[in-house]
Amino acid sequence: MEECPRCGWPESEAYEVLSRHLTSEGVVTYTRCACGEVQVRVRRFEPGPAAGGTAVAGGAADVSASDAS
Numbered sequence: 001m002e003e004c005p006r007c008g009w010p011e012s013e014a015y016e017v018l019s020r021h022l023t024s025e026g027v028v029t030y031t032r033c034a035c036g037e038v039q040v041r042v043r044r045f046e047p048g049p050a051a052g053g054t055a056v057a058g059g060a061a062d063v064s065a066s067d068a069s
Contacts, residue, residue: 007035 002011009015014031018038021028026044033039 004033004035004037004039006037007033009033009035011039011041 003009004011014029015034016032018030018032020030026042029041029043031039031041
């Protein structure tokens with residue numbers, strides 16, 4: 001996925017970073033698109049195609065920053 005499925009905003013230009021967490025899998029980042037769509041990205045520790053921060057989930061636009069952390 002290279003663009004927001006809702007509005008087409010480029011994923012490489014996250015509108016707002018809600019939170020970022022270090023996990024055993026890598027770094028998990030919750031971002032909000034310009035249209036309000038919340039996405040979860042995982043940047044894995046090992047090199048490869050997923051190392052750039054692949055979006056693994058999208059959420060409802062009504063999720064607040066406090067709900068995502």
